[in-house]
Amino acid sequence: MNKPYNGQFHIELLNPNYGCAVRVTETIARLRTEYQDLEVVDTPMFGRMLLLDKVMMTTERDEFFYHENLIHVGGLAHPGPRSALVVGGGDGGSSEELLKYSTMQRVVMAELDRGVVEASKQYLQKVHRGAFDDPRLTVMIGDGKAFVERTDQRFDIVALDLTDPLGPSVQLYTREFYEACKRILNPGGVLTLHVESPITRPQAYQRIVATLKAVFPIVRPYMVYVPIYCAWWGMATASETVDPLALSEAEVERRIAERGIGDLQYLNGAVYRAMLSLPNFVRALLAEPAAVITTDSLLVDEVGDPTFKYDLVARK
Known part of the structure; x- marks a missing residue:
């Protein structure tokens, strides 16, 4: 089984200045679907976790x-x-x-x-x-x-x-x-x-x-x-x-x-x-007043760069 994390942390940004980390011990499945990269990994804290394009979606325990x-x-x-x-x-x-x-x-x-x-x-x-x-x-x-x-x-x-x-x-x-x-x-x-x-x-x-x-x-x-x-x-x-x-x-x-x-x-x-x-x-x-989101005025907020969430790393 492929183990690229090898006990390292998966780090995810929630905005450009804040994020969280979860230790990953094993990659159970890794594939490219028609639309995105999918991984199922094992973590000591939460059990199996689903990631889509490196973003944490759900886990067994939470x-x-x-x-x-x-x-x-x-x-x-x-x-x-x-x-x-x-x-x-x-x-x-x-x-x-x-x-x-x-x-x-x-x-x-x-x-x-x-x-x-x-x-x-x-x-x-x-x-x-x-x-x-x-x-x-x-x-x-x-x-x-x-x-x-x-x-x-x-x-x-x-x-x-x-x-x-x-x-x-x-x-x-x-x-x-x-x-x-x-x-x-x-x-x-x-x-x-x-x-x-x-x-x-x-x-x-x-x-x-x-x-x-x-x-x-x-x-x-x-x-x-x-x-x-x-x-x-x-x-x-x-x-x-x-x-x-x-x-x-x-x-x-x-x-x-x-x-x-x-x-x-x-x-x-x-x-x-x-x-x-x-x-x-x-x-x-x-x-506070807030602008309604429409197809002509899509959500653009304090994040700025919409790709920030996918700028992820795995570190010791």
Whole structure:
């Protein structure tokens, strides 16, 4: 087995002045997919880790910080989700969380890169936990943006499990794309997504939330710490009618039990309510004017060079 790291650190920049490092002991798989470089590596801290173009995506031991909270804040606020679309999410983690709902009848994953799905099936079983074998899941390989814009299907939940808006995916952070997502939501449906970090990319965070508010009347940003992202990470729900803040701690616990959602390592009623309570510095950030992102005014923020994130090294 190829071992180029040999105990060295994988170092990733979150902005030009800040980053994080994870020791890697072994490369389990390395390949070039149709769209990107893919690696599955082993780490003492987090177990197996997926990297795309040298960017850390998910790991066996910390995936629940991201996937549980991306899905269940909006999923529990919905009165009874039966159908869901995941745009991206080729590792299967978001789909696995959606399939925990006893009410869920249909999940569609629209993933661009077949290579990510196949590698995840083979090497990341502790992330997807067999979701790809669930007959309720349909995997559509292709452009998720095009799928959303063209489909005549409708969903109770649309989850945007995307890479950062630093390359082609920036088109999926626009008002036009959020409007397309709104079109395919059933009445009472919920859009859920990550919105970057108010710590490492505050202007991007501001603009994404402002763009959601230009499309949906109810937008609820919330904060989650994700270890391999090395920062408090922003997520949000957006809806015409569904408001996660309307749920009490007791109601969250009741819905978790009623819907048969088991094996939650992060989320409970108290945590649910706490995540929606924004710190003062985030409130102040969101109170500032921010330009809406459109196809004619794409996200350009404090990072400057959009390739910075890929300027990575592995050092002792």
